[in-house]
Amino acid sequence: MKQFKGLFLLACGLLLTAPAAIAAGDRAKEQRWADQIVGMLIDGEAVWLEADDAQFLAIHTPDLTGEPKGAVILVHGMGAHPDWQEVIHPLRVRLPEHGWATLSVQMPVLPNAAAPTDYAPLVPEAAPRLRAALTWLEDRTEGPVFIAAHSLGAIMTAASLTGDTGLQPDGLVLIGMGGSRDDPHLDSLAHLEQLTLPVLDLFGSRDLDSVLADREARARAARRAGNTAYRQLEISGANHFFTGLEDTLVRRVRGWLETTSDKLEQEE
Numbered sequence: 001m002k003q004f005k006g007l008f009l010l011a012c013g014l015l016l017t018a019p020a021a022i023a024a025g026d027r028a029k030e031q032r033w034a035d036q037i038v039g040m041l042i043d044g045e046a047v048w049l050e051a052d053d054a055q056f057l058a059i060h061t062p063d064l065t066g067e068p069k070g071a072v073i074l075v076h077g078m079g080a081h082p083d084w085q086e087v088i089h090p091l092r093v094r095l096p097e098h099g100w101a102t103l104s105v106q107m108p109v110l111p112n113a114a115a116p117t118d119y120a121p122l123v124p125e126a127a128p129r130l131r132a133a134l135t136w137l138e139d140r141t142e143g144p145v146f147i148a149a150h151s152l153g154a155i156m157t158a159a160s161l162t163g164d165t166g167l168q169p170d171g172l173v174l175i176g177m178g179g180s181r182d183d184p185h186l187d188s189l190a191h192l193e194q195l196t197l198p199v200l201d202l203f204g205s206r207d208l209d210s211v212l213a214d215r216e217a218r219a220r221a222a223r224r225a226g227n228t229a230y231r232q233l234e235i236s237g238a239n240h241f242f243t244g245l246e247d248t249l250v251r252r253v254r255g256w257l258e259t260t261s262d263k264l265e266q267e268e
Contacts, residue, residue: 025108025109025110025122025125026109026110026111029109029110029111030056030057030106030108030109033057033081033106033109034046034057034081034106036081037057037059037081037082037083038057041059041083043061043092043093044059044060044061044062044092044093044102044104045059045060045061046058046059047059047060047136049105049129049132049133049136050132051125051128051129051131051132052125052128056105056106056129057081057082057105057106058082058103058104058105058106058133058136059082059083059092059102059103059104060101060102060103061092061093061095061096061101061102061103061104062096062101063096063099063100063101064096064097065096065097065098065099067099068099068100068101068141068142068143069098069099069100069143069257069258069261070099070100070101070141070142070143070144070145070146070170070257070261071100071101071102071103071137071140071141071143071144071145071146072091072095072100072101072102072103072145072146072147072148072173072257073102073103073104073105073130073133073134073137073145073146073147073148073169074088074091074092074102074103074104074105074147074148074149075104075105075107075126075130075147075148075149075150075153075154075156075157076088076104076106076107076150076153077150077151077152077153077154077176078109078116078119078151078152078153079109079110079112079114080109081106081109082104082105082106083104086241086242086243087150087175087176087241087242087249088104088150090242090246090247090249090250091148091249091250091253092104094250095250095253095254095257098254100254100257101137101141103133103136103137105129105130105133106129107125107126107129107153107156108122108125108126108129110122116152116180116186117180117182117183117186119152119186120183120185120186121185122156123155123156123159123160123185123186124159124185126156126157126159126160127159127160127165127166127167130147130157130160130167131165131166131167134147134167134168134169143261144170144171144260144261144264145169145170146169146170146171146172146173146257146260147169147171147172147173148172148173148175148253149172149173149174149175150175150176151175151176151177151178151240152178154174154175154176154177154188155177155178155179155185155186155188155191157172157174158172158174158177158188158191158192158195159185159191161191161194161195161197162190162191162194162195163194169197170197170198170260170261170264171197171198171199171200171229171257171260171264172195172197172198172199172200173199173200173202173253173256173257174199174200174201174202175202175203175249175253176202176203176204176207176208176211176240176241177201177203177211177218178208178210178211178214179210179214180210188214188218189214189217189218189221190221192218192221192222192225192227192230193221193222193224193225194225195222195225195227195230196225196226196227196229197227197229198229198230198231198260198263198264199222199227199229199230199231200231200232200233200253200256200260201215201218201219201222201230201231201232201233202232202233202235202249202252202253202256203215203233203234203235203238204234204235204236204237204238204239204240204242204245205234205235205236205237205238206237206238206239206240207238207239207240208240211240215232215234218232219232229260231256233252233256235248235249235252
């Protein structure tokens with residue numbers, strides 16, 4: 001993803017027409033992404049969700065097997081969109097082939113020149129969007145609902161699950177999660193210290209330096225939270241975008257979803 005920079009270079013109702021307003025960040029950029037995606041979408045359908053009295057784009061791709069297992073909310077990284085070709089698109093279109101519906105959501109974005117730290121004030125905008133996505137899916141889904149988020153989206157998602165945000169997914173996949181201790185919104189370690197739901201911390205052996213440097217610290221943060229359902233997994237040879245290893249990415253995420261779903265069912 002060319003827009004990523006810096007240390008961590010560094011996802012409700014159905015409407016049938018384009019929205020009158022888009023929430024937070026660079027609204028014009030969100031609208032450009034939406035116009036481009038809706039006009040070229042092949043797999044799945046565009047839906048408009050509402051958060052904070054404004055609307056944002058999501059792409060719903062239903063289960064393709066006829067035997068639904070659950071659903072996954074997908075959260076893209078910095079400055080991207082819900083059909084981003086790296087990481088998000090492979091998960092969006094391939095998980096439904098194995099029984100997992102997906103809802104990929106547009107997160108707040110800034111102009112291309114923005115640095116990762118510029119996104120810190122937008123982190124609180126993630127929770128209302130994820131809450132809207134979760135509500136939309138729960139009304140239409142049999143089985144558990146998970147969130148899988150990449151890079152800056154992983155930080156936004158983890159932050160959204162701390163405190164009283166009303167978000168209660170069944171589990172969380174954090175892909176290439178970096179972070180910064182210079183701003184509480186971007187402090188992924190502090191967020192992990194508050195999470196007790198099942199978490200897969202997934203990254204590549206050739207990931208960004210910030211992702212690799214904090215892997216042990218992330219595991220320690222999860223232990224401090226008492227999170228016995230935290231698992232860390234490194235994919236050999238993978239870079240931050242899993243270039244050339246998309247099949248491995250989908251397989252690993254799917255395997256964790258199914259294993260975790262089975263455990264949750266046994267606990268009921």
